[in-house]
Amino acid sequence: AQSVTQLDSHVSVSEGTPVLLRCNYSSSYSPSLFWYVQHPNKGLQLLLKYTSAATLVKGINGFEAEFKKSETSFHLTKPSAHMSDAAEYFCVVIMSPFSSGSARQLTFGSGTQLTVLP
Amino acid sequence: GAGVSQSPSNKVTEKGKDVELRCDPISGHTALYWYRQSLGQGLEFLIYFQGNSAPDKSGLPSDRFSAERTGGSVSTLTIQRTQQEDSAVYLCASSPLTSGSYNEQFFGPGTRLTVL
Numbered sequence: 595a596q597s598v599t600q601l602d603s604h605v606s607v608s609e610g611t612p613v614l615l616r617c618n619y620s621s622s623y624s625p626s627l628f629w630y631v632q633h634p635n636k637g638l639q640l641l642l643k644y645t646s647a648a649t650l651v652k653g654i655n656g657f658e659a660e661f662k663k664s665e666t667s668f669h670l671t672k673p674s675a676h677m678s679d680a681a682e683y684f685c686v687v688i689m690s691p692f693s694s695g696s697a698r699q700l701t702f703g704s705g706t707q708l709t710v711l712p
Numbered sequence: 713g714a715g716v717s718q719s720p721s722n723k724v725t726e727k728g729k730d731v732e733l734r735c736d737p738i739s740g741h742t743a744l745y746w747y748r749q750s751l752g753q754g755l756e757f758l759i760y761f762q763g764n765s766a767p768d769k770s771g772l773p774s775d776r777f778s779a780e781r782t783g784g785s786v787s788t789l790t791i792q793r794t795q796q797e798d799s800a801v802y803l804c805a806s807s808p809l810t811s812g813s814y815n816e817q818f819f820g821p822g823t824r825l826t827v828l
Contacts, residue, residue: 637715637820
């Protein structure tokens with residue numbers, strides 16, 4: 595079975611300080627992992643993805659995540675938070691292995707609400 | 713270019729009524745997914761369409777839920793005899809899926825369904 599756990603439902607940081615959003619996964623296969631962001635009243639947007647290439651993945655808006663197999667983690671970080679980063683962030687794992695015909699539906703974590711204080 | 717669109721953006725209905733939610737995927741995307749986002753929870757997979765193959769309905773929560781995709785493009789999610797627990801945001805995503813690798817899923821803005 596595949597699952598993903600976001601350890602914090604809410605994270606609050608001051609503008610200009612680092613952001614850390616934690617994610618742990620469980621997978622029977624070599625996982626593909628993603629971070630999506632959802633701003634209020636907007637659709638989900640892909641931030642970055644890990645698909646077994648480099649373990650440090652850089653995404654949009656200065657975010658990056660590091661895949662650590664030994665820790666089964668895929669934490670999202672950003673060196674300096676901006677007010678526009680305030681949103682809900684979802685850690686996501688692919689549900690099935692890469693095989694023809696599989697649905698490849700995404701399994702979402704429960705989300706982390708990021709608040710950025712001025 | 714145009715993204716995934718969904719209609720209506722908001723739907724309020726009475727318990728027991730049927731509702732239809734529509735999704736227009738990105739042109740040329742062969743894969744289409746429906747997800748449900750309930751308050752305080754992550755997204756829950758509902759159903760998946762890929763080309764002309766039989767849909768994967770493994771995520772549908774009950775037989776009150778059904779979906780179809782006409783002509784490999786537009787999809788409609790139908791909920792019959794709605795219940796209050798059906799209240800959620802229903803999200804549609806499409807992907808230029810090809811076998812053997814992951815392709816990004818592009819999400820629509822969702823339909824917020826409220827069942828009174």
